[in-house]
Amino acid sequence: MALLEVRHLRKSFGALNASDDLSLSVEPGEAHALIGPNGAGKSTLISQLSGTLEPDAGEIRFAGQDLLKVPAAKRAHLGLARSFQVTSLFPEFTALENVALAIQALQGHSFSFLRSVKSDRSLHEPALEVLQTVGLASEAHRQAQTLAHGQQRQLEIAIALALNPKLLLLDEPMAGMGAEGSRTVVDLLQRLKGAVTMLLIEHDMDAVFAVADRVSVLVYGSVIATGTPDEIRQNPEVQTAYLGEHELHVEG
Amino acid sequence: MISVHHEGKVGLVILLLLLFLPQVTAAFDQAYLVSTATRILIYAIAALSLNLILGYGGLVSFGHSAYLGVGAYVVGILGFHEFEGSTFLGVPGTLNAWVTFPLAVLISALFAFLIGALCLRTRGIYFIMITLAFAQMIFYLFVSLEQYGGDDGLMMMSRNVFSGLDLEDGETYYLLTLIVLGACAWLFRRIVDSRFGRVLQGGKQNELRLTTIGIAPYPYKLAGFVIAGAGAGLAGALLANHMEFVSPDFMHWTRSGDLLIMVILGGIGTWTGPILGTTLFLLLEEFLPVLFHELGWSLLSEHWRIVFGPTLILIVLFARGGLHALLFHEEE
Amino acid sequence: MILFIEQLLNGVQFGMFLFLVSAGLTLIFGIMGVINLAHGSLYMVGAYGTALGMSWTGSFWGSLLIALPASALVGWTIEKLIIRLLYTRDHLDQVLATFGVILFLNELITILFGRSPLFLSIPEELSASLEILPGLNYPLYRLLIILVGLLVAAMMRWMITRTRAGMLIRAGTTHREMVEALGVNITLLNTGLFVTGAVFAGFAGAMAGPLVSVGVGMGEGLLILCFVCIVIGGVGSTKGAFVGSLLIGIVDTLGRAFLPDVLKVFLPPATAAGVGAGVSSMLVYILMALVLTFRPEGLFPVKGRKAA
Numbered sequence: 088m089a090l091l092e093v094r095h096l097r098k099s100f101g102a103l104n105a106s107d108d109l110s111l112s113v114e115p116g117e118a119h120a121l122i123g124p125n126g127a128g129k130s131t132l133i134s135q136l137s138g139t140l141e142p143d144a145g146e147i148r149f150a151g152q153d154l155l156k157v158p159a160a161k162r163a164h165l166g167l168a169r170s171f172q173v174t175s176l177f178p179e180f181t182a183l184e185n186v187a188l189a190i191q192a193l194q195g196h197s198f199s200f201l202r203s204v205k206s207d208r209s210l211h212e213p214a215l216e217v218l219q220t221v222g223l224a225s226e227a228h229r230q231a232q233t234l235a236h237g238q239q240r241q242l243e244i245a246i247a248l249a250l251n252p253k254l255l256l257l258d259e260p261m262a263g264m265g266a267e268g269s270r271t272v273v274d275l276l277q278r279l280k281g282a283v284t285m286l287l288i289e290h291d292m293d294a295v296f297a298v299a300d301r302v303s304v305l306v307y308g309s310v311i312a313t314g315t316p317d318e319i320r321q322n323p324e325v326q327t328a329y330l331g332e333h334e335l336h337v338e339g
Numbered sequence: 340m341i342s343v344h345h346e347g348k349v350g351l352v353i354l355l356l357l358l359f360l361p362q363v364t365a366a367f368d369q370a371y372l373v374s375t376a377t378r379i380l381i382y383a384i385a386a387l388s389l390n391l392i393l394g395y396g397g398l399v400s401f402g403h404s405a406y407l408g409v410g411a412y413v414v415g416i417l418g419f420h421e422f423e424g425s426t427f428l429g430v431p432g433t434l435n436a437w438v439t440f441p442l443a444v445l446i447s448a449l450f451a452f453l454i455g456a457l458c459l460r461t462r463g464i465y466f467i468m469i470t471l472a473f474a475q476m477i478f479y480l481f482v483s484l485e486q487y488g489g490d491d492g493l494m495m496m497s498r499n500v501f502s503g504l505d506l507e508d509g510e511t512y513y514l515l516t517l518i519v520l521g522a523c524a525w526l527f528r529r530i531v532d533s534r535f536g537r538v539l540q541g542g543k544q545n546e547l548r549l550t551t552i553g554i555a556p557y558p559y560k561l562a563g564f565v566i567a568g569a570g571a572g573l574a575g576a577l578l579a580n581h582m583e584f585v586s587p588d589f590m591h592w593t594r595s596g597d598l599l600i601m602v603i604l605g606g607i608g609t610w611t612g613p614i615l616g617t618t619l620f621l622l623l624e625e626f627l628p629v630l631f632h633e634l635g636w637s638l639l640s641e642h643w644r645i646v647f648g649p650t651l652i653l654i655v656l657f658a659r660g661g662l663h664a665l666l667f668h669e670e671e
Numbered sequence: 672m673i674l675f676i677e678q679l680l681n682g683v684q685f686g687m688f689l690f691l692v693s694a695g696l697t698l699i700f701g702i703m704g705v706i707n708l709a710h711g712s713l714y715m716v717g718a719y720g721t722a723l724g725m726s727w728t729g730s731f732w733g734s735l736l737i738a739l740p741a742s743a744l745v746g747w748t749i750e751k752l753i754i755r756l757l758y759t760r761d762h763l764d765q766v767l768a769t770f771g772v773i774l775f776l777n778e779l780i781t782i783l784f785g786r787s788p789l790f791l792s793i794p795e796e797l798s799a800s801l802e803i804l805p806g807l808n809y810p811l812y813r814l815l816i817i818l819v820g821l822l823v824a825a826m827m828r829w830m831i832t833r834t835r836a837g838m839l840i841r842a843g844t845t846h847r848e849m850v851e852a853l854g855v856n857i858t859l860l861n862t863g864l865f866v867t868g869a870v871f872a873g874f875a876g877a878m879a880g881p882l883v884s885v886g887v888g889m890g891e892g893l894l895i896l897c898f899v900c901i902v903i904g905g906v907g908s909t910k911g912a913f914v915g916s917l918l919i920g921i922v923d924t925l926g927r928a929f930l931p932d933v934l935k936v937f938l939p940p941a942t943a944a945g946v947g948a949g950v951s952s953m954l955v956y957i958l959m960a961l962v963l964t965f966r967p968e969g970l971f972p973v974k975g976r977k978a979a
Contacts, residue, residue: 204533
């Protein structure tokens, strides 16, 4: 059974059909990339998956459950974690505190008023581990807003990872990163492959081809093709959709 | 400047020194200062409670004095019925502090719960306006209570009774208030450092992310609102006893504005900031007219409040860190 | 029945005052994103301006010639000195800074006019009553206020829906940066908007002078009610401000007039009077609570608004 099933999703903003009969499925354990031209509706889809936007019509099933009946704040507990395209951290908290809060959210005991969080090993040790996984352990005690852009993007992923997700929704994790930063993230994603199911939205074709098991192409709010990276690269419809954009002409 | 790391120790030292204020002022024949100091301590408790939701939670509540007023009136009404030998909805009056204080805290918490539940359904500009509107509603509610003095307020025949202590004695009352303030400062610090406190601060910084990691902000904001209301209610109970008088003026919306000023003057979102801000604000209120009078500036000594407006604006625009930023520096 | 219609008209008239002040307020929130607590002070300036004008010219129209420019000038000064520094600030800063303006203006007025409230009388020319229904003589002055209010509402509706400036205003409510990018002088638009709001508020104050007591702090009492109107109507919506103001004006006036009597049916007279007075002063807030429970965005929310 697919881990994530999106069926005939529709979402309109006035005359714009951001999601137009969108259907997609993600199998457990796979790294599934979603590509498409700008404005295709990728972020709209992610927002509907994470619950911050309500679809006009359609169905989303996650691990067999009807996700649309689940409020946004409960979806993380089902195992759905997302990272944001535009960095969305807790800027005044340190990197460690950012991740610790996610772990605290997962543990669910937040109505505790007197015990100090500073001495809570059940939060800090797992948080440090997650930071190590993404390669940010050395910056653990730096305030998030003082981190370099690339480090902030790593923290973005760390927070989502800390939720021990069944499905990781990554919205352009490499947005705004240079070559080296992108390599770090690609490394990370390759390490996570198999252990965590991923739905990855990306423009960076090198990353997509390095990481993805399957690729879906989103154009004008609906998926026009799904297949292995090679299949997609050779698909004529996809090439037409990307006509003029250089990203599809990738080596190897 | 002292490292913020030592804030607690500095606070404790000052607290211990303040224990001797009555003796010191008596030595200089300025015993009335103890009463001024008591008032400062009481409002500091209210400011601390507001700082929890304002400074750490990012909730601009422009109606906080309402809960202070409610706490005060609980004490006032119970005292009134005790003196009259009558009852309030079947409940007899009392002067027993073991009853009046917890009741004051409980009932202001209840008001905060009901109002917070409604206000917190909104955010931003709406939220600010609605907290102000509801506070105004409570003001009118108490003005309409003819039985308890209405507009003119209600005199209390005596202060509450607390075990064996003679609360009528100014010094004793001062010491009691000082201890309560110390306890509150400690308690609010624990709350801020707790898991709950983390959620509150997280919500202030990025509510969307908080939701996405699986925490619904509303219940926590409401809990914070209630705790803050309870704290203000405690301050109200102390104020009623201190002044032996309660009046709707306690909850006039301008008093809410004053509380906001106290918090920001001292340093919003800091531990001892609210206490510093309250002290400066009330000292200015008490002594600015005297100062102007001494200087012979009669117009200003009568209309000293005109200084407050522009000063507030300047602080808001240019000195957001408040007094706290002058005294302490962040560790990094 | 006659009494009811009379009170209903009073409620509409009160609603017009609320609308004149709320309209500017909601546009300033909606477009400039600034919460201006000192808006009520402009109402107060209008009232005191009229008082001053009356003592100088003895004529109502003459005093309007003083009150309106005074409100415009004070509004302009506030915008240039303080509000423009607040556009990029957070709500707390705006609230506190404009609270500071209130403190300053209130004290200034006290210095200039003293602490006792002033009592103005309805100008001679307008003090007649019209028999609008058999048995009902209604003051001309109040009718005039209603008329003026409706005129302003109509004018505003026309301007916002049918002129270029209005289009910019509507666009600015939801797409500020876009409007700026189109080369519109946002600074001028903002100042113009603020001063217009100030003049409306001042005008309301000028007209209110003879009907209420003119005192320091009169602005704030009205302002808080305007907040209620705006919340009920929906922030940024002038239609909402109009409906909200009418609703609040009518509910408040009718409530105060008739609630004690209604309660006398159920409660002993003394209690009814007391409870009636208390509840009627809270009525509008209870109404607001109801709207908040079922429609937190207000009755006419401006669609597509970014978070308030």
